[in-house]
Amino acid sequence: MRSYTGKLIRINLSNRQSQIEDIPEPLMKNYLGGRGLGVRYLYDELKPGVEPLGADNKLILMMGPLGATTAMSVSRIALVTRSPLTGTIAKSVMGGNFGAYLKFAGFDGIIVEGEADKPTYIHIDKDGIHLLDADELWGLDTQETHAKLRESHGKSTQVACIGPAGEKLVRYAVVISDRRCGGRTGVGTVMGAKKLKAIAVNSSGPLKVYDPEQFKKIAQGLIAELRTSPRRIKMSDFGTSYLTLGFEKMGIFPVKNFQEGQLEGVENIGDAELAKIKTKNDGCYGCMTKCGQVREVTEGTYAGAVSEGPDYETIWSLGGNLANTDRGSLIAADSLCDKLGLDTVSAGNSIGFAYELFQRGIITKKDTDGLELNWGNHANMMKLLAKIASREGFGELLGEGTRRAAEQIGKGAEDYAMQVKGLELPAYEPRAVKGYGLILATSNIGANHMYGRPREDLAGTTDRFADEGKGKAISRAQIGQAVEDSVIQCSFGPVTGLNPESRSQLLVAATGFNEFGDPAYLTQIGERVLCLERSFNVREGFNRKDDTLPKRMLTEPLQNAGPATGQVFRKLDTLLDEYYDALGYTREGIPSTEKLNQLGLEGVAKDIKKLGK
Numbered sequence: 079m080r081s082y083t084g085k086l087i088r089i090n091l092s093n094r095q096s097q098i099e100d101i102p103e104p105l106m107k108n109y110l111g112g113r114g115l116g117v118r119y120l121y122d123e124l125k126p127g128v129e130p131l132g133a134d135n136k137l138i139l140m141m142g143p144l145g146a147t148t149a150m151s152v153s154r155i156a157l158v159t160r161s162p163l164t165g166t167i168a169k170s171v172m173g174g175n176f177g178a179y180l181k182f183a184g185f186d187g188i189i190v191e192g193e194a195d196k197p198t199y200i201h202i203d204k205d206g207i208h209l210l211d212a213d214e215l216w217g218l219d220t221q222e223t224h225a226k227l228r229e230s231h232g233k234s235t236q237v238a239c240i241g242p243a244g245e246k247l248v249r250y251a252v253v254i255s256d257r258r259c260g261g262r263t264g265v266g267t268v269m270g271a272k273k274l275k276a277i278a279v280n281s282s283g284p285l286k287v288y289d290p291e292q293f294k295k296i297a298q299g300l301i302a303e304l305r306t307s308p309r310r311i312k313m314s315d316f317g318t319s320y321l322t323l324g325f326e327k328m329g330i331f332p333v334k335n336f337q338e339g340q341l342e343g344v345e346n347i348g349d350a351e352l353a354k355i356k357t358k359n360d361g362c363y364g365c366m367t368k369c370g371q372v373r374e375v376t377e378g379t380y381a382g383a384v385s386e387g388p389d390y391e392t393i394w395s396l397g398g399n400l401a402n403t404d405r406g407s408l409i410a411a412d413s414l415c416d417k418l419g420l421d422t423v424s425a426g427n428s429i430g431f432a433y434e435l436f437q438r439g440i441i442t443k444k445d446t447d448g449l450e451l452n453w454g455n456h457a458n459m460m461k462l463l464a465k466i467a468s469r470e471g472f473g474e475l476l477g478e479g480t481r482r483a484a485e486q487i488g489k490g491a492e493d494y495a496m497q498v499k500g501l502e503l504p505a506y507e508p509r510a511v512k513g514y515g516l517i518l519a520t521s522n523i524g525a526n527h528m529y530g531r532p533r534e535d536l537a538g539t540t541d542r543f544a545d546e547g548k549g550k551a552i553s554r555a556q557i558g559q560a561v562e563d564s565v566i567q568c569s570f571g572p573v574t575g576l577n578p579e580s581r582s583q584l585l586v587a588a589t590g591f592n593e594f595g596d597p598a599y600l601t602q603i604g605e606r607v608l609c610l611e612r613s614f615n616v617r618e619g620f621n622r623k624d625d626t627l628p629k630r631m632l633t634e635p636l637q638n639a640g641p642a643t644g645q646v647f648r649k650l651d652t653l654l655d656e657y658y659d660a661l662g663y664t665r666e667g668i669p670s671t672e673k674l675n676q677l678g679l680e681g682v683a684k685d686i687k688k689l690g691k
């Protein structure tokens with residue numbers, strides 16, 4: 079008995095048919111699971127040029143081989159599709175309990191195809207897979223949707239759903255399970271285009287593994303070590319909010335749409351202030367850390383607002399990026415985004431873009447439905463979030479994302495759109511951490527912070543301002559992230575207790591596949607996944623020209639950013655060459671035939687050759 083169920087559900091919403099398929103063993107061995115398997119299926123099944131919001135796009139949800147086991151922090155689920163925001167391949171990893179219960183129901187994944195002719199939801203239970211009418215759910219927010227589905231199917235029902243933003247096709251809509259989010263890249267928008275409101279699962283464990291004794295020994299050993307780990311306990315106490323003040327001091331925390339790097343009053347939205355209104359922890363299946371910080375505003379304009387968060391990214395996007403240091407508004411805005419099903423990073427970045435255009439007079443109150451978009455104005459931030467989700471007035475434009483909005487506005491607005499390949503930048507100033515800049519520029523899904531982490535730059539063991547010599551380390555970081563997303567393990571380093579060796583041992587005990595016992599074998603899987611994602615994009619016309627950063631990063635010295643003041647991203651071309659060389663890509667950013675063959679991607683090599691690349 080392996081920890082894979084070996085089965086996936088394929089659902090066609092157009093003809094309302096579903097079937098159960100076996101997952102071929104070589105696919106598990108070559109792609110592990112999660113992101114890796116999802117990317118392989120998408121590459122094979124999507125014809126080039128498919129419209130992301132059309133019936134021919136597919137949404138793939140995929141678990142990993144350790145998911146639903148008793149190991150710590152390994153039960154997240156990957157969502158893979160073609161992004162309506164970027165046109166590239168998209169991946170997002172969602173926490174919560176949904177994925178574990180999907181495996182308990184007997185499935186490693188779901189492939190959703192076609193497009194329903196009316197609002198629909200999928201219910202999976204011991205009696206089968208049911209496509210049901212979602213008229214009563216359409217228009218509800220994500221919390222109301224969870225409540226309604228639990229009323230219909232029982233309190234233990236696990237749900238992945240979209241909110242009004244997904245229904246209205248805001249290009250950065252998310253999928254939500256309880257308060258956990260498959261954010262970024264518009265995976266919720268694809269669900270909305272398919273008129274799929276939710277997937278609900280009723281099932282119960284446990285899941286069997288290949289070698290239960292050995293698995294228990296390794297998993298429990300890791301848990302025993304983790305119990306007293308100070309770094310893990312810090313995550314439990316503060317979540318990622320503990321990063322804010324340290325990064326702000328380093329000039330990494332972007333302010334006013336990346337115009338500056340430090341913020342007066344930032345301590346009001348730092349970890350200590352947020353901890354004062356924490357009520358409890360929440361988090362994912364099989365995780366003792368439960369990094370989610372449930373916080374409640376007790377006084378002022380936003381009294382009564384409750385959110386599981388905000389995390390560091392959202393403290394930045396709806397806080398620092400807008401020069402907003404009002405703690406209550408941050409909780410209220412985070413909660414509103416979760417209910418509406420909006421990606422907080424792209425939403426906050428898009429609002430920051432609008433605030434800067436207003437500052438510069440490129441747009442005025444005539445364009446913003448009469449709203450004054452002055453830095454720090456959180457009341458109008460709240461109004462804009464609601465407008466974006468309902469695509470009303472000025473919100474219609476911002477719901478398109480910064481790249482498309484800038485194209486429509488003209489007047490030089492594109493210079494202030496902080497995006498890469500159409501995905502809005504996250505909470506890391508590229509000029510202050512050049513390794514991060516290179517990750518964001520080369521990421522195959524656009525500017526996403528979950529596409530590798532420049533750990534050495536952040537830890538100070540390498541010079542974070544250096545303009546050269548980062549290509550190899552960044553390629554390794556991206557490969558490492560691809561492995562983590564395919565296992566799938568939580569990417570918050572200290573919470574799983576796994577290192578390459580223990581991870582390999584655990585995978586062998588879970589799956590019985592001895593190949594996984596060699597950490598180098600897993601690294602090669604990561605490289606294969608990264609290369610396949612890039613090949614997907616090459617097929618869609620992407621190349622070196624798309625591996626870039628906003629003009630501001632390349633030309634404007636960073637202002638008011640402590641030790642990072644004056645930094646510019648001077649040598650992007652040099653760094654790109656280093657990165658491509660490290661991965662065996664041509665100087666055009668295209669995987670070479672030799673590299674593709676070496677990774678066992680001979681069919682992909684033929685596809686690329688046919689394109690004349």
Ligand code: SF4
Nearest residue numbers: 151361362365369568
């Ligand atoms: S640390 Fe947080 S994100 Fe990671 S598995 Fe635990 S609850 Fe989920």
